[in-house]
Amino acid sequence: MNDRPLKLFHLSDIHFGLEDRSALAWVERCIEREKPDALAITGDLTMRARHREFDAACAWIQGLDLPVTVEVGNHDIPYANLYQRFFDPYRRFNRIEHLVEAELGLPRLAVIPLKTTTRAQWQRFPWSNGWVTKKALEETLAAIDAQPEGTRILIAAHHPLTERREHDNKLLTINGTRTMEALAGRKVAAILSGHIHDPFDLVAETKAGPLRMIGAGTLSQRIRSTPPSFNEIVIEGEDIRVTARNLEDVASRDMMICDVPENALPPRDPEEPVAPVGRVPEVDPPVS
Ligand SMILES: [Fe+2]
Ligand SMILES: [Fe+2]
Numbered sequence: 001m002n003d004r005p006l007k008l009f010h011l012s013d014i015h016f017g018l019e020d021r022s023a024l025a026w027v028e029r030c031i032e033r034e035k036p037d038a039l040a041i042t043g044d045l046t047m048r049a050r051h052r053e054f055d056a057a058c059a060w061i062q063g064l065d066l067p068v069t070v071e072v073g074n075h076d077i078p079y080a081n082l083y084q085r086f087f088d089p090y091r092r093f094n095r096i097e098h099l100v101e102a103e104l105g106l107p108r109l110a111v112i113p114l115k116t117t118t119r120a121q122w123q124r125f126p127w128s129n130g131w132v133t134k135k136a137l138e139e140t141l142a143a144i145d146a147q148p149e150g151t152r153i154l155i156a157a158h159h160p161l162t163e164r165r166e167h168d169n170k171l172l173t174i175n176g177t178r179t180m181e182a183l184a185g186r187k188v189a190a191i192l193s194g195h196i197h198d199p200f201d202l203v204a205e206t207k208a209g210p211l212r213m214i215g216a217g218t219l220s221q222r223i224r225s226t227p228p229s230f231n232e233i234v235i236e237g238e239d240i241r242v243t244a245r246n247l248e249d250v251a252s253r254d255m256m257i258c259d260v261p262e263n264a265l266p267p268r269d270p271e272e273p274v275a276p277v278g279r280v281p282e283v284d285p286p287v288s
Helices: 021-034 051-062 082-087 091-099 134-145 176-185
Strands: 006-011 038-041 068-070 109-113 152-156 190-197 200-206 209-217 229-236 239-246
Touching: 006 021, 006 209, 051 091, 068 091, 109 134, 134 176, 176 200, 176 209, 209 239
Parallel strands: 006 038, 038 068, 109 152, 152 190, 190 209
Antiparallel strands: 006 229, 200 209, 209 229, 229 239
């Protein structure tokens, strides 16, 4: 099929409140210069879902001149206001609420949301890790099934879907395995995610076949093992090319981790994956 190539910028974990201003200014320049077809932001727009953080996030996103779709991250649900957390968790997106899980209108390509962020998890506390509820998976599968034949499907989620960490079997995303099988069975082209603050481009084997998992790094000061970055994704026919772009011109392959860790905290345990560039901060960045 003779489609023109599409270029997406995949951003994640900007964490307004602790954003990296120079990295964001560079992203703005890249968008202006290269005019990508669309922007997908896979969550954690803010640090603590504070009003002033959302105001800054909304102003920045509204200043961009291209189609944008936004996923909700675990940091984007109010912590302190429990009433809002449970009954109106997305209210603070106000001015960009129409961009949350928005359709991008691209030719023969759909970016379909999958909710992995929950208001509460009865199995565990804290509630920062992912959980794909039955309802969330059903909604995503229905949206996939509603696409015209021949549409290439990308899924956008905040958390990677890996259910258990390899070296110690620790539970990461609840129902991740079942979800990955269902998505591989639907032949989705890739799942885009954030939350980890390091980029990756991996293929997971599931009972229903392989599933490509693409993670974007962070544009905040909360570094894990790579400098601030975003993913450029070029889709040409069935081919998808991912480049982890960064201000420091580190080669994309040196930015990528080879396994999915539990979270975005800098790796202190030798079992945890570290990107070849090895930019692990000596002191943990602030978390609030
Ligand atoms: Fe994050
Ligand atoms: Fe997160």
